[in-house]
Amino acid sequence: MPGGRMGAGWGGRFRGCGYRMTIPRQIIMKVLSGTDKHLSAEDIYMKAHKTNQDMGLTTVYRTLELLMQMGVVVKFDFGDGRARYELTEGTKSKHHHHLICTSCNRIVEYTDFMDEEMEFLKRAEKGLSKKHKFDIKSHIIQFYGLCDKCKKKK
Amino acid sequence: MPGGRMGAGWGGRFRGCGYRMTIPRQIIMKVLSGTDKHLSAEDIYMKAHKTNQDMGLTTVYRTLELLMQMGVVVKFDFGDGRARYELTEGTKSKHHHHLICTSCNRIVEYTDFMDEEMEFLKRAEKGLSKKHKFDIKSHIIQFYGLCDKCKKKK
DNA sequence: ATTGATAATGGAAACCATTTTCAATAAGAA
DNA sequence: TTCTTATTGAAAATGGTTTCCATTATCAAT
Numbered sequence: 001m002p003g004g005r006m007g008a009g010w011g012g013r014f015r016g017c018g019y020r021m022t023i024p025r026q027i028i029m030k031v032l033s034g035t036d037k038h039l040s041a042e043d044i045y046m047k048a049h050k051t052n053q054d055m056g057l058t059t060v061y062r063t064l065e066l067l068m069q070m071g072v073v074v075k076f077d078f079g080d081g082r083a084r085y086e087l088t089e090g091t092k093s094k095h096h097h098h099l100i101c102t103s104c105n106r107i108v109e110y111t112d113f114m115d116e117e118m119e120f121l122k123r124a125e126k127g128l129s130k131k132h133k134f135d136i137k138s139h140i141i142q143f144y145g146l147c148d149k150c151k152k153k154k
Numbered sequence: 155m156p157g158g159r160m161g162a163g164w165g166g167r168f169r170g171c172g173y174r175m176t177i178p179r180q181i182i183m184k185v186l187s188g189t190d191k192h193l194s195a196e197d198i199y200m201k202a203h204k205t206n207q208d209m210g211l212t213t214v215y216r217t218l219e220l221l222m223q224m225g226v227v228v229k230f231d232f233g234d235g236r237a238r239y240e241l242t243e244g245t246k247s248k249h250h251h252h253l254i255c256t257s258c259n260r261i262v263e264y265t266d267f268m269d270e271e272m273e274f275l276k277r278a279e280k281g282l283s284k285k286h287k288f289d290i291k292s293h294i295i296q297f298y299g300l301c302d303k304c305k306k307k308k
Numbered sequence: 309a310t311t312g313a314t315a316a317t318g319g320a321a322a323c324c325a326t327t328t329t330c331a332a333t334a335a336g337a338a
Numbered sequence: 339t340t341c342t343t344a345t346t347g348a349a350a351a352t353g354g355t356t357t358c359c360a361t362t363a364t365c366a367a368t
Contacts, residue, residue, distance in 0.1 A: 015336095021335080022345065024345085025345090040325090042325085054346085057348095058328090058346075058347060058348080059347070061325090061327075062327095062346085068298075071256070081324080082324090083325085083326090099282060099288050102225070108286050112285060113281060116277065116278070117278070120270055124267045124271070127267060128253060128266065132253055132301075133305075134300065135299045136253075137298055138297075138299070139295070140296045141293070141295050143278075143279065143282060143288070143290050143292075143293045144222075144228065144291055145283075145292070146225075146288065146289040147287070148287040169365095173316090174316070174363085175364080176315090178317070178318095209317095209318085210317065212318060212319075212355090212356080216317085216356095235326080235327095235353075235354070236354060236355095237354085
């Protein structure tokens with residue numbers, strides 16, 4: 001993929017869902033596509049703001065809301081009071097889940113057990129979709145506990 | 155178990171963690187033990203308030219924070235702006251997970267696939283604990299998507 | 309039982325991420 | 339180009355959660 005076109009191609013996706021493609025939305029997609037981190041709304045706003053000075057934080061929230069409904073983005077809550085967002089179909093990053101320390105809020109990504117996990121998830125999603133008539137777009141798996149340091153501190 | 159003693163026995167647990175057992179904490183434990191729903195802080199406050207008029211909302215938040223650190227309670231975020239809390243070792247309710255509609259916020263509990271899930275989780279927790287030196291206390295699994303109604307609406 | 313150090317409490321005010329409002333602007337079909 | 343209508347940004351409002359602080363309660367040591 002040649003550089004400079006990241007985030008392109010999303011126009012059809014938006015229009016297909018009955019929405020318009022706009023400059024702010026393009027920029028936001030570019031930011032989301034260009035990272036492998038979990039960004040907060042403000043993180044995204046700040047990155048986008050560098051490209052387009054007129055970008056407003058409100059638009060970021062509105063677009064994220066849209067993207068979530070489109071199933072393109074997942075929202076995470078790690079318990080620190082601000083939500084994080086991530087593309088579901090991340091081309092950049094490996095599929096991963098999170099370990100969260102309930103004491104210091106440290107977040108560890110892990111990619112272990114992914115094979116088992118994916119297999120389990122595939123079966124579960126299929127079964128749950130059918131039984132509960134849900135159109136499942138994404139999922140979250142998080143483990144909570146005490147990290148090494150906090151364990152010793154106590 | 156004879157009635158009227160629900161929530162008792164927690165004193166040791168608190169003291170064991172270096173905290174004191176107090177009336178408000180007893181009442182909060184009673185509320186949490188006595189429900190199989192996911193209560194918000196305010197839900198808990200209102201229930202507790204019936205037993206003890208002096209109960210303050212601040213104390214509920216503080217106690218929940220404590221219980222989370224103790225690994226006794228899990229905090230859920232279903233995306234409606236208020237967190238929900240639930241005992242991890244629920245004697246009342248079956249272990250379950252959640253399906254959440256990203257459009258209307260409807261929450262469906264499911265207990266299907268629990269056997270596979272439990273098996274997977276057991277292995278994952280053991281492996282992750284060792285590898286990342288985490289003391290895992292609880293976990294969250296949530297599926298997001300569109301419920302039957304919202305699917306048709308579009 | 310009494311004491312005393314200090315953890316815990318409640319109420320009000322502060323915080324701050326997220327929403328709402330609204331007039332101005334831009335997208336895209338005709 | 340024109341017109342309809344979705345989208346936008348800024349500021350204000352919202353509301354769940356935290357912080358502050360003076361008062362009260364717990365519980366280990368006496």
